[in-house]
């Protein structure tokens with residue numbers, strides 16, 4: 001195949017919107033992060049349904065990019081990864097947010113590493129080890145200054161002594177000491193050094209207490225990209241795996257060698273002419289300044305479109321790319337093309353549960369059924385891109401891009417492109433993918449996506 005020209009993906013026949021998830025982008029982002037990690041191992045954080053992108057396909061794409069660890073907050077997420085066939089030979093899995101009653105026995109049986117962030121958890125994990133006959137692989141979490149989950153320094157010596165005693169009994173193996181940062185998105189913030197010092201103290205105390213700390217980890221996306229001192233043995237990026245910038249004031253996705261993996265599109269449900277002075281949507285927060293054309297987008301806050309991204313008197317309004325090709329916000333795996341004459345309009349009036357309204361302007365030529373792009377594979381409107389990205393929506397809503405993608409509603413179908421990466425062996429993969437994509441549904445079993453939303457497996461057709 002010398003000149004591969006991807007043709008556009010078919011839009012779902014039975015739903016007027018879709019989130020296209022580009023698994024090549026996930027793989028490539030992890031490769032880029034591994035480069036930033038400079039020798040540290042990569043744990044791809046795939047909690048919260050992989051930030052809305054779909055747990056299992058995202059995890060597999062991250063492994064294809066060279067991640068050797070997967071990180072999740074909840075035990076159920078870790079168990080879902082194992083149930084999907086991602087065994088300990090393929091990836092170590094760490095889960096870190098537990099309350100009393102957590103299913104530690106099932107986690108140990110599934111060979112999942114567990115975080116211990118409180119004294120009660122150490123005892124509960126030891127009980128599970130006794131019950132299952134399996135040694136618990138534990139990562140002791142120090143609260144080095146975030147002030148969230150983790151053992152405070154005052155309680156650390158007791159926790160270390162207890163862990164060492166349980167380790168001597170063969171019930172636990174402390175494989176790591178870890179922590180999380182408060183100001184990682186502000187490179188140079190003085191708390192970063194203070195947390196690093198507290199973390200180093202905790203590691204030294206663990207070692208002095210008889211533990212061997214093989215894995216130290218504290219860096220999530222932002223520190224992986226901007227703070228070499230904090231990379232230690234393992235980095236835990238989440239947002240950057242999905243191609244969004246964890247520190248937009250520092251750099252765009254492209255600046256960090258990343259590209260957004262999700263493109264959110266919808267078909268215009270209705271296009272209609274209205275006179276000037278026409279109120280739009282609940283509370284008439286927007287009034288048409290002249291005779292104009294309105295377009296109805298069938299996505300609303302039930303789909304994760306933030307109500308804070310309402311427009312008019314209600315605010316600046318979330319940006320939507322209209323009038324250009326449906327392929328403009330997609331990446332190469334989905335047949336993406338450059339912008340071709342489209343424009344960005346802002347949400348007019350209140351975001352409703354199922355829909356938003358656009359003022360397409362007096363000269364609009366759009367028709368019902370046309371595809372519009374809310375956000376896609378782009379560096380963002382402030383950076384000469386024609387198509388918005390999730391960060392543009394975050395700014396319109398006064399939030400962070402994490403929330404934009406993670407809250408995408410379950411009823412929005414995910415269409416996966418680049419699915420051929422799921423079966424790649426990172427050790428055998430060079431930087432360039434020249435192979436023709438496998439047919440959708442081909443290859444080894446991918447395991448069930450945990451997400452309840454409709455899942456489609458698509459490949460752009462190569463001609």
Ligand SMILES: Cc1ncc(COP(=O)(O)O)c(C=O)c1O
Pocket residue numbers: 045096180219220221222236237238239240246
């Ligand atoms: C403990 C922990 N580590 C890593 C991450 C990944 O963070 P990020 O998405 O900023 O890379 C998170 C996410 O919030 C987290 O809670």
